[in-house]
Amino acid sequence: MQKNLITILFVLGVLLTGTAQESGSVLIKNATLITITDGVKEDTDLLIKDGKISSMGAGLSVGSEVKVIDAEGMYVMPGxxxxxxxxxxxxxxxxxxxxxxxxxxxxxxxxxxxxxxxxxxxxxxxxxxxxxxxxxxxxxxxxxxxxxxxxxxxxxxxxxxxxxxxxxxxxxxxxxxxxxxxxxxxxxxxxxxxxxxxxxxxxxxxxxxxxxxxxxxxxxxxxxxxxxxxxxxxxxxxxxxxxxxxxxxxxxxxxxxxxxxxxxxxxxxxxxxxxxxxxxxxxxxxxxxxxxxxxxxxxxxxxxxxxxxxxxxxxxxxxxxxxxxxxxxxxxxxxxxxxxxxxxxxxxxxxxxxxxxxxxxxxxxxxGSLEKGKDGDVVVFSKHPLSIYAVPQYTIVDGVVRFDINEDPSDMRLDIDPEEAIPTFMEKTEHNHDDSCLQDVQGHFSHKH
Amino acid sequence: MKKTTLHLCLALWTFQAAAQIDYDVFPEVTNTYFINDVHIQTSPQDSFGLGDILIKDGRISQISRSMTAPDDAYVIEGDSAFVYPAFIAGLSHAGISKEEGKKDRPKVKFQGYPPNSVVGITPEKKAFELVDPTNESIKKMKSNGFAMAQVVPRGTLLPGQGSVMVFDGESNQDMVLIESVSQFMQMKGTRGFYPSTIIGVMAKWRDLYNQAATLSQHQDISARTPQSKRAKKDAALEALIPVTKKELPMVVLTNKVKDLHKALALKKELGYNLVVAEVQQGWSLTERLKDEQVTVLLSTKLPKEKKEDKEEKKGDKKSDKKDAKSKDAKGKGAEKMNAEKMAMGEADKMKDKAKEKMDGKKKSKADKKEKPKDPEVEAMKARSKKAFEEYVGQAAAFEKAGIPFAFSFLEGKPENIKKTLGRMMKSGLTKEAALAALTTNPARILGIDKEVGTLEKGKLANLFVSDAPYFDKESNIKMLFVEGSMTEFEVKKKKKKDGGEASSDFKANLVGTWAYEVETPGGPMDGSVIIKGTEDLSVTVTSDDDPEEPREGRDITLGEESISFVIDVEVGPGLEVPATLELEFNGDSFSGTVSIDEMGSMPISGTKSSSPEHNHHHDHNHKH
Known part of the structure; x- marks a missing residue:
């Protein structure tokens, strides 16, 4: 509960300040990097600095202001x-x-x-x-x-x-x-x-x-x-x-x-x-x-x-x-x-x-790949991403952690309608396979029998 | 409400061509009015204190502390009443019939190329041409202290040009101060025709704007190049040329923050002057609006107070009152209170006590039933409450940011203005800013601040007289001057306390067929709501798309002037979900929302179509 409130406040803070294209820095330690274009690098660190991948290698370090993710046993691939x-x-x-x-x-x-x-x-x-x-x-x-x-x-x-x-x-x-x-x-x-x-x-x-x-x-x-x-x-x-x-x-x-x-x-x-x-x-x-x-x-x-x-x-x-x-x-x-x-x-x-x-x-x-100079868009998986047991742990865009499985409150709304009723249960209204390609055109089919 | 009663009856007998005399209209006896002994709020910041006002030929001739009334003046005994500059609505449809701007739905062969009128593109229309001086809405504005408004046409995408209207005169020609002061835009599509969706609307606007700019260029070339290809006449595009030349601003309806972003992006891309109107969710963009010199017209429509909040408040009030009453009774009893009143007080107390008992009973029952609170639901409620406060506090946030805004009245009702201001002021809006938003700011925005907005010698005599300070809960507007012409109002009797039951009149009026339009993300959808019955009402909803499949309403709840019910709607093949309709009625029209869980809510509005056979089948897409 406490955690949820903090995250909500953080989200609201973002909403209020109306951040411009924000970029950040993150150091991911001891991960298996799936670079896509340059093979797999085991037990390697990846540093994103000001939104860009700045280096990959062993024993990278940063100042205390940069977020560090210990990804030992985890897999990192491009977003x-x-x-x-x-x-x-x-x-x-x-x-x-x-x-x-x-x-x-x-x-x-x-x-x-x-x-x-x-x-x-x-x-x-x-x-x-x-x-x-x-x-x-x-x-x-x-x-x-x-x-x-x-x-x-x-x-x-x-x-x-x-x-x-x-x-x-x-x-x-x-x-x-x-x-x-x-x-x-x-x-x-x-x-x-x-x-x-x-x-x-x-x-x-x-x-x-x-x-x-x-x-x-x-x-x-x-x-x-x-x-x-x-x-x-x-x-x-x-x-x-x-x-x-x-x-x-x-x-x-x-x-x-x-x-x-x-x-x-x-x-x-x-x-x-x-x-x-x-x-x-x-x-x-x-x-x-x-x-x-x-x-x-x-x-x-x-x-x-x-x-x-x-x-x-x-x-x-x-x-x-x-x-x-x-x-x-x-x-x-x-x-x-x-x-x-x-x-x-x-x-x-x-x-x-x-x-x-x-x-x-x-x-x-x-x-699209982990390469020096590319955007800091990466995802950290618990297992190899092609394993059925893999679960994303962190998703990072431009060096900013936008998803963290440990900080994942249930209420992630950004825009709240003050008149909206608070739903106490969810009715299933979505199709399993919605062909959204034809969204907005239902009216055109309403007389097709 | 009655128009000035001072008429020169003799005028009837003057020698004029008999055929031209309108026997119902009498000229005023005098153009000179003298209001003595009133508190004069000359501007939002300044009060003159007690004084007299002399009005002559429609203008303020003098404000002074010791003046004698001229011989020809009609003297109004002010009796320490309060005088304010009359209000100016930054944006309104006042005087324009609700039927105006309703689109015809002819059989158009190609949905992709409809005539402008079908999709509501009529920028050549000027609002004043559509104003009917006898329209009820003008009376409503006047009785709430408004003397002027920027009036814009009703319609869809580009309804037309705004005009500055003065609420006095027998014809729209009399009333118009500035014929064209803006070009009005609503980012709305027309279902079934291009543009139908927001993406179509944005593209169509870019097309129209750039076509207007090209046409202007072509006209210039044709004017100086003999025998060049003629620029073809196009009234709609020609009406947009002043916008491309920054001679007219675009007034754009922007309720939500997303709309504001769209309007700002288009301004940046095309480069015209922008006025954002009916803003309800703009507090996060104050700095940007300021930097980009955007004029702001805030909405007077605030989120409805939730039932539980209201009840809470009412509960508080009741107990406050009770305390006050009992204290009162004691105090007065010690003094010289008459027995009758005392008895009444006692009776009230007894009633209260009885009620308390009942409430208590109810409460204890409820307590027993009450489940433990779900922290997730409570957290969501807290966020809703915060959002609610942000909406109500918007005006205060704009004041704090130093943006001199005015108000628009396309969605909020002018008759609620005092209540609305009260809520805004409770959230931090100052009295000065509230008054400025209704006087000096709109005057400056409309470029008429030399003529109106404050009470100063030489300015138009637009003012109202209130029997108590305006913001007092119990104050009433007794009198309004518009360009020196006086209207008196009967002080309203106390309205029934809210939370009351539906009156039988209201119920009777409900029965019938109502044509509705829902604004869905895919464009508007039409149909009918049919209400039958006398004691227990039944509701049936049909859609013009599928008239053979009526939906029965259930869980029908009647409010004082509202009804809510649930119907099942189809959101996909074979997939039905419940939708809650909440409709608020105002005479023969209603507005409200259709809410579907997970999908959010959509605005719905409609009017009574008295005849049950009114189901007009204007479906453009019939084929079986």
Whole structure:
């Protein structure tokens, strides 16, 4: 009880001071370091100084002001990165149009979402907050750091992370717009046209502004954030993350992108990726998959738990994602499943939730491995993270301990509604497998019988 | 309430074109008023003491200690009453009908490209054009001491421009002081159309803003370049050009801290002048608001006092009163108290005693039943209480931070202002800051501080007369002058003590069909609440999305002017959870919350749609 109150006061203190991007220093002693990019170092210390990994070695020491964690017998790995998530945002789908490239979930960040803290408890330090899959070209996404305790949405952003955007293929956009609105795209043929039209518009828009700048045309074209965004994709400023299942539509999108000179793409879900792994590798496309989740709708029946391993062994940069506020809490189990089925090495299995998603988000120069100079985002496990007995003990973001299993009060709310009734019991209202990709669009299905 | 009774009846017989005479309206006899012998609060800080005020032609002509009333003055015997500068609402919908700004829901083929009117983008509207001088809301504001307001249109995303209105005049033209003083924005989407969600709203606003800036650039080029491509007319975008040029500020509705962050981020990105309005949770951002020179309009809507807190308080009060009464009785009995009163006191005491006994019985029963307190629940309660205090203490926190704020009245009711100020002052707001927030601050914010806000020679005669110091619990506003025009108020009879039961009138009014709108994270949702019965009421709720699946209300509780009940709602395929609806009624409209455990609560509001056949099927998405 006493401990709880102290922690609550600490949290409130953070709330009141409205910390700017806070970084800290921590020394972790005598741990087994799983560096991901440079093997495993036993009985080694790791020092994070002012938010960055400053050294790894034996017998490191610091002044008394720096927090020291004795991690003897424990394992330290880079903070887990989830390349597909919808936590910490107040809106997921602007499901009113097949193309909403102009919207941005970074506008709806919610630092008070307790799922951030729960993800930290699963060792996840970064997630890719994505627009949903209702539209062919959905909104732009945001790469966030799980700095639980900050109240300014700005402080959640991973500054300078590349821009990303959600695309979606197949049934979801066809159902929402083709069936729901009786407009294109009603079929997979229509899907391709939506992409081509939008890229054409983006191209023409960029030319129109170029002509105005050069004086070739006297008056400015009408401003359009949507077309501007398409132009930015063509210019290579935005990484596409595309919701996809079937091999044929995956090949289709790569064809379209090739025609517009776009090559930054990560296919999401990509359950039939194993069928086109060599083609994905040749294109340089990435894949972010579930370990063993499928058959939740018709287009996702043909699938395998060997998907991640097949993709990885074919040279496709592959990650395992959650797409769920529940699954995000045990991505290390999901990585272990891929290892069990596909026979990946420990390192390759852990790459699926660290350096590989970092590459897919364009942030691998800063996170995803234990390297000097990288961000101090690490998680301390009680056992090897691929062991079913492993439990995260500390999750550290920028050198700040954001989760400590020994200081884990039950009431972690940051924003309290004074009129809210205090719940004395919790009713189970969440699905086990909530497809949050289609959050905010229930209304569009209400008449589908 | 009655308008000044001094009318020149002879005016009826003046020779004018008969057709143009409005026989119901009489001109005032005189434009000169003399209020003598009143305590004059000239500004939030300064009191003149006892003196006289001379009002002439709508302005304060003189404030003095020894003046004789001019011959043509209507003399008001002040009798040591208290005079204050009349209040100015920083933001309000006063005078605008609730029907105004309701969107039409035509069949729109493409949800992604609706006409502006469908999604509430009407920045070309000016509030004063929509003001009806006879609207009840203006009377309500006046009887609570308000002479002016910045009025903004009702609506959704960009309802229109704010106007500064003076609450005197027979037409909206008479009333308007400044036609356009701001552009009003609510970060609200329209369900089923673009923009429907907050991300759509933000993107749409960026589009509109940048389109307006580009249009302005185009217009300039066209003006100086003959034979260039014509800039097409667009009333909505043209109305936004002054914002891009920083000639008009954006007034943005920002209840919660997240809304404030959004508004601040957009200001930083687009660079316009910002006024944040209806702020309820801004205390952690005072420094930033100050640094970024943001104008602040705090909400007058405070969290409701919890039942148990109220009861606790009431309990305290009761015992206080009892003590006072018994002391009183003793004291007075020793003096020259009349027998009748004494007897009444005794009767009261007996009643109290009887009640005490009953309370005692109840209590002992409750004590027996009481379970040991759950420390986890107690800790949560303590945090709720702290949050409650932070909300109520917001105004004091802004005062401490040195931010000269005004108040907005889109959500809080002007008739509660004194009570609300009382709660804020209990949390540390000073009397001076409270008055400033209703007088000098809004005057400065609206750029009219040379004309109004204080009682000074030459300023508009906007003032009210209170029979006791304003902040006294028992004070009443007796009279209001707006631009020198007088309105008198009947002093209200004591209202029934709260906690009372629902009156039969209220119950009768409840029965019928009410159209509601819930603000869900996915945009607004519509439907009907149908209330039937006489003694025991039954409640049925339907949704426009699924009119064939009505939900029966249970656990119905009636309050004095409120009702609460529980229905099951579907939150996913085959997944139903109980939702508690708490509705507070105000005549033919209501507002309240829909609360679902784990999901939090959503605002709900609605109006009575008298005809039971009113179920308008404006579902845009019908297909089976």
């Amino acid at each position: 887990i990165i989830d390349a597909h998530s919808h936590i910490a945002i107040d809106a997921v789908n602007e499901a009113t149009d097949p193309v909403t490239a102009q919207v941005w979930v970074g506008d709806a960040l919610n630092p008070f979402d307790v799922n951030i803290y729960r993800a930290l408890a699963g060792g996840v330090t970064i997630s890719h907050a994505m627009h949903g899959s209702a539209n062919a070209i959905g909104g732009q996404c945001e790469t966030i750091k799980h700095r639980w305790g900050v109240t300014d949405p700005e402080d959640m952003r991973m500054k300078d992370a590349p821009r990303t955007i959600k695309f979606a293929l197949g049934e979801n956009p066809m159902r929402v717009h083709g069936e729901g609105q009786s407009i294109v795209p009603a079929t997979r043929m229509g899907m391709e046209q939506v992409f081509r039209n939008s890229f054409e518009e983006g191209k023409a828009y960029a030319t129109a502004w170029k002509n105005f700048a050069s004086g070739k045309s006297k008056t400015p074209p009408q401003y359009s954030l949507q077309k501007q965004t398409m132009a930015d994709i063509i210019a290579g400023d935005i990484i596409i993350h595309c919701h996809s299942y079937r091999a044929d539509e995956i090949l289709m999108l790569m064809d379209v992108l090739e025609d517009y000179g776009v090559n930054k793409i990560c296919f999401q879900h990509v359950n039939e990726g194993f069928k086109v792994a060599p083609e994905l590798a040749a294109f340089g496309a990435h894949a972010s998959v579930f370990s063993d989740w499928w058959a939740y709708k018709f287009e996702v029946y043909y699938s395998t738990a060997y998907n991640a391993a097949i993709l990885a062994k074919n040279g496709v940069v592959t990650s395992i994602n959650s797409d769920s506020r529940e699954l995000i809490r045990h991505l290390y189990h999901e990585a272990a499943k891929s290892q069990k089925y596909g026979g990946l090495s420990d390192e390759d299995a852990l790459k699926l939730i660290t350096i590989n998603p970092a590459i897919q988000l364009g942030i691998d120069d800063r996170v």
